Amino acid sequence: MANLHNQVAYWNSAGTTKSFGHPPEPSWWDQIDRHARLLDYGCGYGRLVGLLTEWGFENVEGVDSAAQLVARARKEQPDARFTVLDHAPLLPHADGSIDGVLLFAVLTCVVTDAGQRELITELHRVLRPGGFLHISDLCLQADQRNRTRYQEFAGRYGTYGVFETGDGAVCRHHTLDWLYDLLADFTLVATREIAVETMNGRPVVATQMLMSKP
Structure with a gap:
């Protein structure tokens, strides 16, 4: 069975060919300083890093545990900065050193409660007070195809919604x-x-949240 905290083998193989489509909400970024230190956690092939750079942000870093996806990111965004995480979700950043984090379609790939809590705790650590977390992920879908597979795999994984x-x-x-x-x-x-x-x-229908660290 895959490591459900971090499915790096998948993302270094079949996952390298995927395209990701969750868009950030532009109005949520209007008041953010273009010099802010931003982190795209689970950056994949660098799509969001490239987009934020186009929007004028000057200090954006993408991090991912899949070396093959990061290699693709470096080819597609040669002027951007990317880091491979050897011990995800642990980050090589000081406490309170990041102004904002993007977490797009990452929780859906970290299947366990414990894995998700560990990740969110680490992101909370590196964010400064007043820093923001921009999440885009998937809640339970209402269509029959998804409901059928939620039911099919609920017994195997112990959580309705895992498939x-x-x-x-x-x-x-x-x-x-x-x-x-x-x-x-x-x-x-x-x-x-x-x-x-x-x-x-x-x-599918994606749920997006803009959160702030008190």
Whole structure:
């Protein structure tokens, strides 16, 4: 069975070919200093790092545990900065040294409660007071296809909403109650729901949250 805290073998193989489509909400970034130190956790092939650079942000770093995805990021965004995490979710950054973190479609890939709590605790550590966390992820979907596979895999993984994809990943869709509990040490600033496509091209509804560290 895959390491459900960090499915690096998948992301270094089948995952290197995927495309990610969750867009950030531009209005949430309007008041952020273009010199702010930003971190894209689970940056994949660098899509968001490139976008933020286009928006004028000057200090953006992408980090990911999958070396092959980071290699792709460095090819596609040669002027950007990327770091491979050898001991994810631990970050080589000092306490309170980051102004903002993006966490896009990452929780869905960290299947266990314990793994998600460890990750959020680490992001909370590196964020400065007043720093922000911009999350985009998937809550439970209402369509029959997803409901069927939630039920199919609930017994195996012990959590309704966890399922296997056909190409070897294990993913998780969440309840809102769980996300609010997970993020209890942050203050909710804004939220929205948008239509996106999964990495396999399926239509889903994404939940986005802008959180602040008190």
